[in-house]
Amino acid sequence: MTQKDRTSTTWCAPQMKAACPRRSLSSRGNELSARACKQTIDAMSTVPVYVQNGRLDCVTMNKLGRALFSEMFRDTRPPANAARFTFLDPRSQDFYVDWEANARQIVAVLRRESGRNPYDRNTSDLVGELSTRSELFAKLWSSHDVREHRVGTKSVHHPVVGRLDLTFEAMELAGDAGLYMLVFSAVPGSPSADGLALLSSWIATDDEQVTDMSRAETRDSADGK
Numbered sequence: 001m002t003q004k005d006r007t008s009t010t011w012c013a014p015q016m017k018a019a020c021p022r023r024s025l026s027s028r029g030n031e032l033s034a035r036a037c038k039q040t041i042d043a044m045s046t047v048p049v050y051v052q053n054g055r056l057d058c059v060t061m062n063k064l065g066r067a068l069f070s071e072m073f074r075d076t077r078p079p080a081n082a083a084r085f086t087f088l089d090p091r092s093q094d095f096y097v098d099w100e101a102n103a104r105q106i107v108a109v110l111r112r113e114s115g116r117n118p119y120d121r122n123t124s125d126l127v128g129e130l131s132t133r134s135e136l137f138a139k140l141w142s143s144h145d146v147r148e149h150r151v152g153t154k155s156v157h158h159p160v161v162g163r164l165d166l167t168f169e170a171m172e173l174a175g176d177a178g179l180y181m182l183v184f185s186a187v188p189g190s191p192s193a194d195g196l197a198l199l200s201s202w203i204a205t206d207d208e209q210v211t212d213m214s215r216a217e218t219r220d221s222a223d224g225k
Contacts (some may be wrong), residue, residue, distance in 0.1 A: 003214075005091060005217075011122060013073065015142075020204075027180045034176075037051070037060070037175075037181075038060055041060065041061065041065070041106050041181065042062050042063075042064045044062060044122055044183070045062065045063070045064065045200075046064075046200070047064065047183055047184060047185050047196075048062070048064040048065040048067075048069075048166075048184040048196070049061060049062045049064070049180070049182070049183050049184075050060075050066040050068075050069065050151060050181075050182045050184075051173070051179055051180065051181050052067040052082065052179070052180055052182065053138045053178055053179055053180075053182075054112075054113035054116065054117065054123070054147065054178050055081070055110060055113050055120070055122060055123045055126055056081050056082040056083045056106065056109060057079040057080070058072075058073075058079050058080040058081070058082075059079075059083050059179060063203050064196070064203065065198055066158075067199050067202070067203050068156070068158065068164070068184065068199065068215065069158065069191060069199075070158075070159070071085075071092070071095045072085040072089075072092075072095075074091075080093070081126070083106050083107075083110060083126065083127075083137075084126075084130070086099075086102060086103050086106050087103065087106070087130050087133070087134040087136065087137045088133055088207075090139045090149060092159060094153075095156055095157055095158075096155070096156055096157075097155035097156060097163065097165075098155060099211070102154075103136065103140065104140060104145065105147070105152075107137065107140040107141055107143075107145065108145045108147040109147075110123070110126070110141075111141070111144065111145060111146045113149070114127060115146060116147065119177075120177070124151075127141065128204050136166045145193070146199065150170050150171075151167070151168070151169050151170070152165050152167070152168055153165065153166065154168055154184065155166070158199065160198075160199065160202055161195040161196075161198045161199050162195060162203070163191075163192070164186065164192045164196065165186065165187075165190070165191060165192045166185065166186055166196075167184070167185055167186075167187075168182050168183065168184045168185075169182070169183050170182050171183070218225070
């Protein structure tokens, strides 16, 4: 993970508090809920965890989730959005093994969200943007397919560790209506499990390098260099 990658995650936590306003909780309650969720997914360090809202904006993730979907966070305006990445970024066609199936799933999820919150301006703007810039999205949107994917598979070509065949489970967060936590895993002993382990090692190595650089900068500053 580069320093740019680390910086790009800073907008995810505020997005979590703003993504789905609550009617009954105080602002302090919102902050505690967001903090508790972030602590929970950070503690799940052996699997990629990714939290999104109904229109597929990134809300927050743990380090392994950030590393798994690193391609989606390159050169993008915040918040990163899975639908924009799929339909507007050519790299997505190399990243997703079955890009067409993923595209259909993305449209179905957005169609469900649009039906659930028909007056949400952000969702309407996103659908309008994608319909204007992607002929395929406009075609799929007209099919009116609405599906809810709570369990499924996701296969990707990761730029560092290669192909990963993963299963996922999506769970709606009880304290944050409209937010979904996706937890990814691989079959134990499989090449994909080895790939996730390698990805985790890559993160740890990068963290050590950043720590060493920070220490060196601190020493140089103290020495007046």
